[in-house]
Amino acid sequence: MVVKLCIEELPYRKAMKLAEMIDAEYIAFLVVEQREDKIVVKDIILPYQEVTSSSCEFDEKMFSVITESKNINPEEIKGWLHSHCDMSVFWSATDESTIKKLGRRMPFVVSIVVNKKRDLKARIDLFRPFRITLDDVEVEILWDDSDLEEELKREIEERTASTPSILSADISRENT
Numbered sequence: 001m002v003v004k005l006c007i008e009e010l011p012y013r014k015a016m017k018l019a020e021m022i023d024a025e026y027i028a029f030l031v032v033e034q035r036e037d038k039i040v041v042k043d044i045i046l047p048y049q050e051v052t053s054s055s056c057e058f059d060e061k062m063f064s065v066i067t068e069s070k071n072i073n074p075e076e077i078k079g080w081l082h083s084h085c086d087m088s089v090f091w092s093a094t095d096e097s098t099i100k101k102l103g104r105r106m107p108f109v110v111s112i113v114v115n116k117k118r119d120l121k122a123r124i125d126l127f128r129p130f131r132i133t134l135d136d137v138e139v140e141i142l143w144d145d146s147d148l149e150e151e152l153k154r155e156i157e158e159r160t161a162s163t164p165s166i167l168s169a170d171i172s173r174e175n176t
């Protein structure tokens with residue numbers, strides 16, 4: 001069984017930008033939706049938190065404050081993301097205990113760790129009806145380039161209509 005985690009373009013870009021902008025570890029919650037056999041991260045929410053360079057600890061207050069203030073349905077939150085800043089991506093002992101804490105309120109927990117180098121590691125922990133950890137799940141970013149595709153399609157048609165060789169000519173010139 002291959003379990004794939006999909007991340008929409010916006011939350012992926014937000015996660016990487018936050019990792020770039022915050023010179024410390026930060027935690028964000030994941031808004032997750034199940035679409036047929038896919039698990040999709042739709043958004044990330046940055047809670048109020050104390051950020052330090054070495055660790056970021058989850059507490060229950062962090063969760064209730066953000067869901068109450070932003071009118072978020074807590075049931076939509078099924079995971080968390082954090083940054084390791086300049087360190088590599090792995091699961092620390094603190095991360096393991098965070099996952100356990102979140103498992104008390106979520107049926108499954110999606111965990112993502114990123115860093116400033118844009119490395120990304122993801123896992124899914126199932127707590128009920130039994131405990132299972134799927135580490136290093138395959139991740140697909142759902143790039144939304146439909147606008148670009150339309151634009152480029154028009155450009156290709158326009159540029160290649162009268163001089164059909166323009167695309168390949170450009171490529172061969174770049175290669176020399």
Ligand SMILES: [Zn+2]
Nearest residue numbers: 090092095113
């Ligand atoms: Zn960590």
